[in-house]
Amino acid sequence: MNNQPHIMQQASEAMPQARYGIDAPTVLRNLVVLGIGCIAVGIAAQFVAYAQRLGWLAVAGGICAVSGAWFLMSAGVMLWGSLIGKMRLRDRVLALVELRGDEMVLDVGCGHGLMVIGAARRLGSGRAVGIDIWSNVDQASNSAGATMANVRAGGVEDRVELRTADMRELPFPDGMFDVILSSWAIHNLNAPEERERALREIVRVLKPGGRVAIVDIQHTAQYLSVLQAAGLRDVRRFGRSFLFVIPTHIVTAAK
């Protein structure tokens, strides 16, 4: 605890070598393909409409081109979110949980280690654990090896453990963690009951007095009600931002 200023200084430094991955790469690719396709069709329609004096085709082509531009813009926003926006929100979330430095921290669905590494850089005697199933659909080039390389790049390999595990069945005893974080991960469970299962696992492995912070683009209203029903206190949802086009919210609670 007494080395907190030093730890905070470290945490504010850039982590140039770490690569935190591109989220939802298939969605991103589809938006780019759709965007380019719609713009090309829209422009071609303008030529035909002009040559054949078809007013309705000019309007349809215009709509098509504008839709294409919107798809490309959405792809750009998503890419910005993965490369820049997420780091800003990570820092905001980590500031919210006010780590002392001696906690056991869990990152649920850690991917390339955005939260687990960020938290570990704020720890002294504490430890940070990241769990994931390393899905390449949810994040490009996702693997324990890629995340471990980021952990090393962040200089926190003495404080971080990575485990391959499913968030619906956390391989930890009850009350093991002081702080549990999760960013853009729980929404990947499609069924509401599966998300509830993951949230109940989070509550189970959280220590009495521990804190949770979940960042996600969808289903945060459900997270709020499940955490409340599970008996957590100070359950709040806030911080709407649009870094992945769809609004991201932060949900915090304490046990």
Ligand SMILES: C[S@@+](CC[C@H](N)C(=O)[O-])C[C@H]1O[C@@H](n2cnc3c(N)ncnc32)[C@H](O)[C@@H]1O
């Ligand atoms: C969009 S990525 C976000 C990763 C990281 N938290 C971040 O903010 O960069 C979602 C992550 O959730 C993981 N994930 C999906 N379903 C999971 C499950 N059932 N259990 C554990 N992790 C899961 C994926 O493998 C992926 O790494």
